[in-house]
Amino acid sequence: MNVAIIGTGYVGTVTGVCFAELGHNVVCVDVDTAKVDQINAGIPPIHEQGIPALLKKHVGKRLRATDDYNDAILKSEVTFICVGTPSGDDGRIDLSIVRSASKSIGKALAERCVDARYAYHVVVVKSTVVPGTTDDVVLPLIRENVRYGGYGGYKGYGGAEEVVGVTMNPEFLREGKAVHDFMNPDKIVIGGDIRAVDTVARLYKNILCEITRTDTKTAEMIKYANNSFLATKISFANEIGNICKKLGIDVYEVMSAIGKDFRIEGQFLNAGAGFGGSCFPKDVKALIGRASELGYDPLLLNAVIRINEEQPMRMVKLLANRIGDIRNRRIAVLGLSFKNETDDIRESRSIPVIRELLNRGATVAAYDPLASENMREVFPDVLYCDSAKDALDGADACMIMTEWTEFGSLDREFDAMRDVVVIDGRRMVSLDRGVYDGICW
Ligand code: UGA
Numbered sequence: 001m002n003v004a005i006i007g008t009g010y011v012g013t014v015t016g017v018c019f020a021e022l023g024h025n026v027v028c029v030d031v032d033t034a035k036v037d038q039i040n041a042g043i044p045p046i047h048e049q050g051i052p053a054l055l056k057k058h059v060g061k062r063l064r065a066t067d068d069y070n071d072a073i074l075k076s077e078v079t080f081i082c083v084g085t086p087s088g089d090d091g092r093i094d095l096s097i098v099r100s101a102s103k104s105i106g107k108a109l110a111e112r113c114v115d116a117r118y119a120y121h122v123v124v125v126k127s128t129v130v131p132g133t134t135d136d137v138v139l140p141l142i143r144e145n146v147r148y149g150g151y152g153g154y155k156g157y158g159g160a161e162e163v164v165g166v167t168m169n170p171e172f173l174r175e176g177k178a179v180h181d182f183m184n185p186d187k188i189v190i191g192g193d194i195r196a197v198d199t200v201a202r203l204y205k206n207i208l209c210e211i212t213r214t215d216t217k218t219a220e221m222i223k224y225a226n227n228s229f230l231a232t233k234i235s236f237a238n239e240i241g242n243i244c245k246k247l248g249i250d251v252y253e254v255m256s257a258i259g260k261d262f263r264i265e266g267q268f269l270n271a272g273a274g275f276g277g278s279c280f281p282k283d284v285k286a287l288i289g290r291a292s293e294l295g296y297d298p299l300l301l302n303a304v305i306r307i308n309e310e311q312p313m314r315m316v317k318l319l320a321n322r323i324g325d326i327r328n329r330r331i332a333v334l335g336l337s338f339k340n341e342t343d344d345i346r347e348s349r350s351i352p353v354i355r356e357l358l359n360r361g362a363t364v365a366a367y368d369p370l371a372s373e374n375m376r377e378v379f380p381d382v383l384y385c386d387s388a389k390d391a392l393d394g395a396d397a398c399m400i401m402t403e404w405t406e407f408g409s410l411d412r413e414f415d416a417m418r419d420v421v422v423i424d425g426r427r428m429v430s431l432d433r434g435v436y437d438g439i440c441w
Helices: 010-021 033-040 051-058 069-073 096-113 133-148 178-183 194-203 216-247 251-258 280-293 299-323 350-359 372-378 388-392 405-409 412-416
Strands: 002-006 025-029 063-066 078-081 121-125 164-168 188-191 211-214 330-334 363-367 397-400 421-424 435-438
Touching: 002 010, 002 069, 002 096, 010 025, 010 051, 010 063, 010 178, 025 069, 033 063, 069 096, 078 096, 078 194, 096 121, 096 133, 121 133, 121 194, 133 164, 133 216, 164 194, 164 216, 188 194, 188 216, 194 211, 211 216, 216 251, 216 280, 216 299, 280 299, 299 350, 299 397, 299 421, 299 435, 330 350, 330 388, 350 363, 350 372, 363 372, 363 388, 388 412
Parallel strands: 002 025, 002 078, 025 063, 078 121, 121 164, 188 211, 330 363, 330 397, 397 421, 421 435
Antiparallel strands: 164 188
């Protein structure tokens, strides 16, 4: 099938190369011409495992990029909206990019629909949007622009409704494993009317996975409920961990045991510095925002966020308990990305920790295998080191913020510290000397 993908960010790029790998012809659209040129030259616009090889394999054959909506959409049967849905200042979802993409798609479809040969096109919302957005925001904007663009009923078609289907197909991709997750999903959810859903389902026919067919609003909610539940598991583990810490119990032993209960399941119970990334914090807050608009106060979801925001501060408190005044002390921060195997620092738990350390007058020596350059834009005054050993050299204390595997084998490197004081936010090391404090153990 011929597919247009709007937005070459994280979700758009993964979706584009994976559909090409599944045998479809893909045109990626982005208003940023530098990104378009980059993709056409076979250079990935994001850092993600598996993308370089797939892009190289398909670019110029089954995949290309353009900044022209008409060029992409006129020749496609399906258009995916994969643009960003950032949080507004109050945590509520900012739909401005979704709106402008919907208008542009509508205008391009107006051209397409005046010719019956091109009739019937499905627009798929893949961006994470709060329940109701596809039907109440995207669909009207598309229909309006299709109509004003000149289409009002062509050769026996009754109107824009009959030539444009709109569906919602959320993604459940983990950064770092997104290509694997796309190709091996545990669920595919498509919301919309039967004809539109059937069209989108055909795109996935070579993937062995049951398709959950539903309405658009439910599809949107499934995405939020999925992420909110995973975030809740983490905050739950953190809360139990905070209690365990006071009782001298190892929360990892507790979670490993309860994870054996098939009703609980063992993943996402790693207690620590909390969850970051572009999804969990934003999505839970967006759902809280939508619930509040509807007059419901989501007690549990608010607690999930509150626990998550307090975890980094608990680490700074543990540090202060161990070394006293932080001013003019050199603190090594190991790990800057929000999780391992990515250079993404969005909502990373290291950000509030570094901010607090700097506010208190510390010198921060940081190391991350991938994310230093991104963090430099947030904190230019931090000393960025080329290795964990360099960051630890002469440090008064060390804070482990990200679960990078290489931190697990650190040992003698700690001896370069002025004092061996390690505050571990990810349960990465075990030390038989100096001071070691786990955040929840
Ligand atoms: C998350 C979901 O896992 C995906 O299913 C979803 O599609 C994606 O959001 C999205 O909405 O697009 P991602 O943000 O890539 O994926 O990251 P995760 O691997 O889920 O980790 C999120 C955060 O939770 C990280 O900061 C990680 O350190 C933390 N975490 C994870 C814990 O603190 N404990 C755990 O047990 C697991």
